[in-house]
Amino acid sequence: MDKISVFCPATIANISCGFDVLGLALDTVGDIMTVQKTKEPGIRIAPIKEQDLPTDPEKNVAGVAGLALMKSLDYKGGFHIEIQKRIKAGSGIGSSAASAAGAVWAINELLGRPYTPLELVPFAMEGERLASGAPHADNVAPALLGGFTLVRSYAPLDIIRITSPRELVATVVHPQIEVKTSDSRKILKTTFPLQDGIKQWGNLGGLVAGLYTQDYELIGRCLVDHIIEPIRAILIPGFDAVKSEALGAGALGCGISGSGPSIFALSKGRKTAENVGRAMSKVYDSTGIAFDLHVSEINPRGVKPL
């Protein structure tokens, strides 16, 4: 095999109480990438039609991640990468992670799978380092592994995959403004009151327990962010109204997707998730802010061949 096309899923990072450590993969939103082996060494990236993104492999997240993988194997050949970019950059649903994860997953396949998907995470994190200055893994890990992932530790990297409860469905509303992850990280405080930490790690532990035991009520009680959301919410017009509509329509919980501006909700069952989507949309319909709406099951396997 010298060519492969893959679906690279969008992801929701943080999931309210798990800043930089928790993420999940979406099933119906993602990019398409086609990667082909070439004799010419290095990586070449075809012009990206949908968005103004760099094609210089050293400046493109897919290029940087792919080059890191090739370097680790001392691979002397090359790859041509074509990206159909469906996830908007700066949307908060893991646009850079999808490209980085897709590139390393596809290259790994074409090289006969020298690495497991888990072992590919550090290479994909190099893409995140380029995109935001912070090599966070909470988008690339679920993009590569599917389901929910918990980064138990960054040094050494220790990632735990958690299977999603069957009926959990995500709703994502993306108001059409761009928030750069690097900018929305800069406004965060580096210290917080111990009392907020106690609440936050209680919720994170509870959320993980709720996922394992498929306890939807418990999941809902834990989808609260005492530390990051109060600061970042100011970057997202209508955030409080959208959240209150989502909860009113039956969502288990609602918060900022990654670094925003997308807002996510989790619900039990597709019907509720669709109602929640309608309720969230109402806010932007009435204020005239353009938005995209996605309703998606949790993707169980991450990047997959087409």
Ligand code: HSE
């Ligand atoms: N954990 C990262 C952040 C995710 O919130 O900055 C960015 O998508």
